Amino acid sequence: MSDAVRVESLHKTYDDTVTALAGVTAGFPNGTFTAVMGPSGSGKSTLLQCAAGLDRPTGGRVFIGGTEVTAANDTKMTKFRRQRVGFIFQDYNLLPSLTVEQNVVLPLRLAGRKVDRRRCREVLGHLGLGDRLNDRPEKLSGGQRQRVAVARALVTEPAVIFADEPTGALDLRSAQDVLALLRAVVHQYGRTVVMVTHDPMAAAYADSVLFLADGRLAGELRNPTADAVAERLAHLGDAARVGVAA
């Protein structure tokens, strides 16, 4: 199975003093759902930002769909990201002045691509938003807003969708709906999802969990359960407290 995303020897330091990533090598195979977990400050968001081409690593390489994005200049990287990467954020990042449908087609417009309205409506219909096309985000619940964000991430048919705490602002029921949807995005639409989360219940929806501690990979759990994830995290916390990566 080829990798949708591969990071090699990824390093990131801030201001020459803070080491956020200390050499992470990992592959995210096509058509899989991976959760990234670890104690606060372990480098999860930095890994996501660097892997997504939103930030540049201090060292190492990032490949998306086989193309090395770290070799591209900023303009090329932005263009590539618009074509090949989808994003889902904790706070939805929908534009309040645009309707649901306008929000969803925005990435296609930004990428200068033809807008296939029938397909967009089809995706929104599958996500249970077929009757909300002309509503503005303020009229929607948190769970519905996040479903719009999922639809927006899907329409460009990206090589990978990165989700940063996508359920962090949702109640349990809406969180479960969005997580089930992300699983469907992977297992029915065949997309690849990489999700940062603090929540073992959320991580249990993924096919596997990568653990980070102190900017390094600290293990992987396949077919995770919430209990197994929570236990592994507790031990990572112990290791981080005594300064040893598990």
Ligand SMILES: Nc1ncnc2c1ncn2[C@@H]1O[C@H](COP(=O)(O)OP(=O)(O)OP(=O)(O)O)[C@@H](O)[C@H]1O
């Ligand atoms: N822009 C920045 N400038 C300086 N230091 C930063 C910056 N962004 C992150 N860091 C530092 O890099 C380290 C890793 O941060 P990161 O946000 O990646 O961790 P995280 O695992 O996502 O944490 P959390 O779970 O709390 O969101 C931390 O020590 C953090 O303080």
